[in-house]
Structures are given as structure tokens and as C-alpha cells.
Amino acid sequence: MADVVLKHVEKIYPYVEKKKRSFKRSLKNQVEEKAKKSNLQLTEKGVLAVKDFNIEIKDGEFIVLVGPSGCGKSTTLRMIAGLEDITSGELYIDGKLCNAIEPKDRDIAMVFQSYALYPHMTVFDNIAYPLKFVKYKDPLPNKPDNVRHLTKKEIEKRVLEAAKLLEIEELLDRKPKHLSGGQRQRVAIGRAIVRNPKVLLMDEPLSNLDAKLRNQMRAEIINLREKIKTTFIYVTHDQIEAMTLGDRIVVMKDGIIQQIDTPQDVYEHPRNLFISGFIGSPRMNYFDAELLIQAGQYKVVLKNGYTVVPCEEKQARLRNNHVKGQRIILGVRPDHIAIKDEGIECKVRVSELMGASSHIHAEIIGNDYTLSKDASSNDIIAIIQNNGTYKNYVGSILKFGFNGNVVHMFSKETENNLEF
16 A cells, blocks of 8 residues: 655646647637637646646545546546656655656556456456566575566466455456456456555546446445555546545546545535536536625525525534625535425426435426526426325426525635635
């Protein structure tokens, strides 16, 4: 195991010669280019893919980098692996500066999205292959600095241990073309852990699997983490993987870290509007609202007059940040919305039976005062528990409400959470 520290790490992909010349266009053209590539930052040196990345990963910790495509998460992982040069900043693995160290000398292993198995080799040979290059000190009386490769017996022992750990002993004589997707992924993981690396890097390893296999492999990775006791750095765009696997989550957007926190805190206390919409399914509901201060107490009032008083914990955070009365974006998760006597009047359009609960999609009656991120602007989504009996609400007029301990208040100007 090893700790991993990144200090002010940045990655810039330089322009090719043609791009260098085109960069000297008029300011108007540059603005138009940025609008088309909103997830890229264009500088005079090139395209800024990762900006000022700072994190301290503890020994044995499981860190998940999550974000939409193009956010820089895989680039960051590849810089840790040594497959991408670091433009600026410092990378430390187990206290050692690794910017200029070759990938093979960093004592790390990587599992790729595409498995990257050798098709002409058996499972045994695929797992054993990296061990052929392992050297370790074996001092002799006349050669104190003597190093040697592993013997065939030592390699066989390690391969069998890894195969047993992943429950693929019966597959060792097969070739990759005779394996299922889940079996191939186990072999790829076995090849990575057989070297007992200090850090195990995983780049979207489950994205090629179907839903059932993904669920199974998630559980196996959690179990594997308990057995091998190494530092994990895992990249995914799947929020479910991030929430279930990580000790901490690093949410990224446009090459910039948005929040580093535990899965629960990221879900319950998103630092900005982007995180609130990216983490959580179904998506969060957003409302145009007014934050008022009356008699020293904060209140949130929607356009229909529905009023919510934030809980004391949220009141204290707002006071500590000296938040003033203002127009805000109010966010509420679907599982925190309930049918009430007083609330937002809606007409149910769709009711999705999900087993123990129903997902209600309703259209708000009256003025358009919602600010949905990815649906029609006059929609509300609620998760209603069925309690053993399913009721079809389609066509019904219902009132939906929520309590003050579950609201998220975002600035309209900065989109940051006003509590933090």
C-alpha cells in the first residue's frame, strides 16, 4: 500500500502547428470556439484538460474519480500511471516524487476499460506475464546488490493465489476468446493484482459489461478491496459505482475538481448546482424561489406562496456565511418530496412502478416556476413509497411538499450552495 499525493497538477495538450496559427484569430472567433467546446479551456499553450488538481490519498484508501465525459478523470489517472506527462505540479507515490519516473518503476498496476488481454495466451499466461519483468533484491555473500527474476515456481504460486482470490482457477487453461465479459474482466484484475502493487488504478473497468454483470462485479471489487489491502484509484462516469465503491468521491467537471467528500456528504451536501444534478437518480427538482430573512430567521418562498423554513442546522450555516435575502434556485431530491395537504399543486402525467416505490412525474399547475436541468421546465419528480399497495395516480391532482431539512439553496449568480 502507499499514499498518493497530487499537488497543483495540470495537464495541457499543446496545439499542433496548424492550431498554433489558428489561435491568433480575432477575439470573437475565440469566444465562438469556446462556446462550441464548453468542456475545454483554451490557452495560448494549448488545451487545458486538468487544472490545479490537488488531493491527498491515504494509504489503503479507495478513491473514485467521477464526472461526465471529457472532464479530465481518465487523464488524471493516466498521469498517475505515467502514461501521460504532467505539464506542471507534483505527483508523489509513497512519499517519492514520481513526475520523471517510468511507469514500470512506479510499483502501480492498471486495469483498462478494454481488458487488454493477449488473445494468443491462456489465462494463466496473461496473469503471469507481468511477473516475468519483476526483479527483487537477493543479496549474495559476494554480491550484496544482487537482483534476480522470479522463478517459474514462484510465478506459478502467485498466479494460483490470484486465480483463487478471483475464483477463476478453472479458467487458467482457456484463451480470452472462450471467456465471457465478466470472466475477462476478472482475468484483467488478476493480471493487475498478481504483482502486489502499491497502487491499483482502474479506468472504467465495468463499462463494457451488461447491467447484471456490473452489479456482480461491483460486489466483487468491494470484496477484493478487503482482501488485498492496497490503495485504489477508480475512474467512472457511473454515479452508482462511485457511491457504492468509494471511501471518498472526487467529482470533476471541465478538468476542475468540484468536490471531494464521502459519498453520503456529496449526496446530502452538494457544493454546487452541477454536483446536485450529476449525483442522484432521478434528477433533482429545481424551483425558482426567494430566500427571505424575517425576525432573524431564513425562509424560502416559492412563487405560489408555498413556504419552507430551513432546519436549524441549515439556518446556522446560512448565518455563518452571512447570506443575504436573494433570489435562489431551490433544489429538492425526488425521494424527499411527499404528498401533502398543502404544497405545490400538480397533475400527474406518468406513474412508474418500481416495486416498493413509484416514480411520479407531474406537471405543475399554474405559473412556470421550476428550473429543471434536463426535463421540461414545468415538471416535478417524486418518489412515493407504495407500502405494499400500488396506486396509479395518473390524471390525479396532487399537492407535493417537502420539509426544511432536505432543501438545497443555490445562488443564482454563482450556482454555489449558499450553506458552504
